[in-house]
Amino acid sequence: MRNNTKKVSVLTVAIVVTMFWVLVACGSDQKEQTAGGVSVTSELTGTIEVDGSSTVYPISEAVAEEFNKLYPKVRVNVGVSGTGGGFKRFTVGETDISGASRLIRNPKETSKAEANGVTYDELRLGTDGLSVLVNLDNDFVDCLTVEELNAIWMPESTINNWSQVRTGFPDQKMRLYGPDSDSGTFDYFTEEVNDEVQASRSDYTASADDNVLVQGIAGDKGSLGYFGYAYYQENKDKLKLLAVDSGSGCVQPNLQTIPSGEYSPLSRPLFIYVNEKSYQRPEVKTFVDFYMDKGPDLTNEVGYVASQDAVYADNRDRLKK
Amino acid sequence: MSQEKFGKTGINPNRKLRKVVGASVYILFLLSTCVGIVGLAILIFDVLDKGIPWLNWQFITDYPSRKPEEAGLFSALMGTIWLMFMTALFTVPIGVSAAIYLEEYAPKNLLTRIIEINVSNLAGVPSIVYGLLGMSIFVYQFGSDEMFLDRVLIAGALTLSLLVLPIVILASRESIRAVPDSYRQGAYAMGADKWQVIKGVVLPSAFPGILTGTILAMSRAIGEAAPVIAITALVYITYIPKHPFERFTVLPIQIFNWVARPQDDFRSLAAAGIIVLLVMLLTMNAIAVVLRNKYQSRSEE
The missing domain is CATH 3.40.190.10 (Periplasmic binding protein-like II)
Structure with a gap:
């Protein structure tokens, strides 16, 4: 009797574990197929870390979502740590892009970035x-x-x-x-x-x-x-x-x-800050350029007011330097 | 005083009054029970009412989106499943070993006593404390700015392991203690040594109880948002982790994120997410109950 129960329990565990792996396997298969099906335009891969202001988050999330439709193999992680929390990670080089609802002006932030050799471009999105x-x-x-x-x-x-x-x-x-x-x-x-x-x-x-x-x-x-x-x-x-x-x-x-x-x-102004070293990576460059193209529409769509075209043109100039 | 008043028995001879008191106490206790149940019922009704219209297969298999009608929780669901199994992987061997040591090997001295008290106390520490601890130990190297594991699955699983380890240890100890001593004595009488007794007699008897405790601990782990937010700091992910060193998100974080959106539809999505989480929790608890029943009926044989 006891042996029997033991077998049943072990079996239960085995079934659950198998189900888990089947689920994971099926899941990833299915996703890659749908992603690979329709609108793939590039084999671009890589991971982009975005974090920062909760106010800017909806814009970055919208951009990431649209970006993923074109470049499904690039992973864009968008976090919400607040403007200050985002800069904390950005200035040590942990993130590639940081959203901000104020300028990076706190001396602690700028000196930390300098100490860690992090140079960045400041891009205005809207208000x-x-x-x-x-x-x-x-x-x-x-x-x-x-x-x-x-x-x-x-x-x-x-x-x-x-x-x-x-x-x-x-x-x-x-x-x-x-x-x-x-x-x-x-x-x-x-x-x-x-x-x-x-x-x-x-x-x-x-x-x-x-x-x-x-x-x-x-x-x-x-x-x-x-x-x-x-x-x-x-x-x-x-x-x-x-x-x-x-x-x-x-x-x-x-x-x-x-x-x-x-x-x-x-x-109040809304910005993203882009790490210049990260910008040299092709996936980050493509993402940020895409951000500048779609930024005006998506900023308005999520409920803010996008900056004028001239501001975005200025943003593109900064990135080219 | 009351004895003088009501004679030797101390019972009020007025039978009617006693009946009234008896009945009102019954009603009071019944109402107290109902407070909890009514609260739960309202909560579940509200969640079902809002969430059911949004529940469909696409909601389960889609990634999050800024458009409510396209949003799903696939990455969060998979993250939760990953996290749960990895947490179990770390917790069970360590928790059961600790329980065996404390029950079977540890000498009854002050040190053992201190360890026991600490394990019980750890079970009551707020979960965010574990989150911050996990962040400074597993994500960063002991509070420095240097990355150790980064904000990945394995760091989350290790943190949640710390969180549920005390629960697993306590549950495992209970079930090891419940193994009748006569079983051990019988095995010793057959010439088995200590490890053989534990391996061949104690653990098989205690196994269902340990499993039940572990499942309940896991259902606590998957409902936690605070410690995981400290680890991942992340809400938008559109892939499933393929190995333990990848970024992840979990159901409670996704729900938390949706609740904070300005659009009403996202709050309905959050309700649908809560239903998915509830179904997972109830399934796990049901498995635990089934196992416990099996265990109990066997002991009575």
Whole structure:
């Protein structure tokens, strides 16, 4: 009896293991066939490491997806470590391309790159407009000045009612929603509005997941929050977008005002950084060139505003050098 | 006090009151049980409601995409299967050996006691701690900037092995301890030495229990996102690893990635991904239950 049970158990394990390998084998076969079937234009191979900003990630992912249709044998790994986390890997030469929602300016980053002999090209992709949002039922505010935003969001701010923001606003409790302190969006907003990176009041509902912020603002009548324009575009029917006045009148973020810089100071640039040594590898060169060709369309498609053709022409010039 | 009040037995002589108390306690306990079940039911209903329309063969066999209708989780599914088997490969021999040592060989002294307490404590360490540990030991060389294994499958498997090793050791010890001592004595009486007893008597009897514990440990491993994110830092992959030194992604990371997208459809895709993960977990748990039942009925014979 015992022998029998033992046999059965061993058999079970054997079957499971076999199934696993069959599955893996079938899987890879099938994939190569579909990839090899339709649109192969090249025998280019290799691996490209992309990492960096979560804001730039959707663009890089879209480019990688389109690229793979043409060059199925090139492996493009796209990670999300944040702008700072991405630069950490980029400056030691671990990645070939790094997405960024700010310039590489931190002296720690540039000196590290220098020490490791990493030289790079900075390529501008487009612009994201940080959007300030309130509840759909909010009928008293359409525009806030940068000073008002600063008064609301600065560290130790005690504003908790809309009537404290501007005389004439009704007595309505105010609750705040925003990205958490790991986010590049948070870095950019605090620097532009509060004049210091990471300086912000902390008694607000913070989330790394922008969908949580959308739901919080949509369900709370006195709410105020901010996040990237792409998330607003997907939730236009749930939220009210505010204009921002930086001294020269109220400007709403939209597809014209964001790239022109008119929507200021909350328009932020999006970049990829390309390791120059990596760029000499044929697969990386092909990928980056492809990125520059498809960048404008795909940047718009994922919800940002692509830079003008002249900027992309300038990018190509930088790469040629 | 109560004895004075209710006489020698201490029981309230008011039978009606006792019945009411008895009934209300029953209801209270029933409701407490229901909290968990109702929560689970709502969760499963929500996930099924959103995810089922998106579940189809193409979802299983396609790579991730920015277009929800073309997106699939093939690379994540294969990564999870790879990771699970490699983790088992590392965990089982080490875990079972440690359990045999602790149960059969280790002297009952302070050192053994310390090891035992530590193994139990390790089972409760938050998983992200293992992730960071794995990253600094396996991905980089002990915290330096130098790469050791890089962000590859084998580094992930080694990290998850650390995570589930305590569980496997504890489960294996339980089942080794459950082998009646009379079996060992009988084998010794036949002239077998210690290793022969362990190999021929203890391990075969304990095998189903060890297997059950291992499967449950593996189902914990494949549900983990935090330590694997620390290792891979990666979400978009369009190939299946062919050997242990390739990059990978797993189901929880893919689900996490979809949940964070702005488009509603991706959250439905995440729900469909959760269904796939749940089916995997339930299958593994079912195998564990079947094995345990087989084991129990045999012991009773």
